[in-house]
Amino acid sequence: MNYELITTLEDYYQAKRNKHALAIKVILDNPRGFHDHDAIYEAVESQLKLLVESNDYLEGLAYVREYAEA
Numbered sequence: 001m002n003y004e005l006i007t008t009l010e011d012y013y014q015a016k017r018n019k020h021a022l023a024i025k026v027i028l029d030n031p032r033g034f035h036d037h038d039a040i041y042e043a044v045e046s047q048l049k050l051l052v053e054s055n056d057y058l059e060g061l062a063y064v065r066e067y068a069e070a
Contacts, residue, residue, distance in 0.1 A: 001068050006061055013057045020051035 024047045027033075027040060034040045 003065065003068075006065050006068075010058060010061050013054045013061070017051055017054040017058070020047045020054065023047045024051070 024044055027043050027047065031040050034043065
């Protein structure tokens with residue numbers, strides 16, 4: 001089986017996960033950009049949801065790779 005597509009998707013979702021983790025870090029390091037605490041929480045939560053979504057895709061791809069190798 002050609003794993004190039006799986007590897008490419010893994011790289012893509014790892015990059016997305018890292019992007020959202022960095023966005024959370026930027027939000028937490030620069031809270032002055034938000035008018036109140038609720039806005040900070042909402043921004044972090046939004047990025048966290050996207051991070052978790054990317055992580056879910058990575059878990060699914062790991063399962064597909066394992067299944068294909070069996």
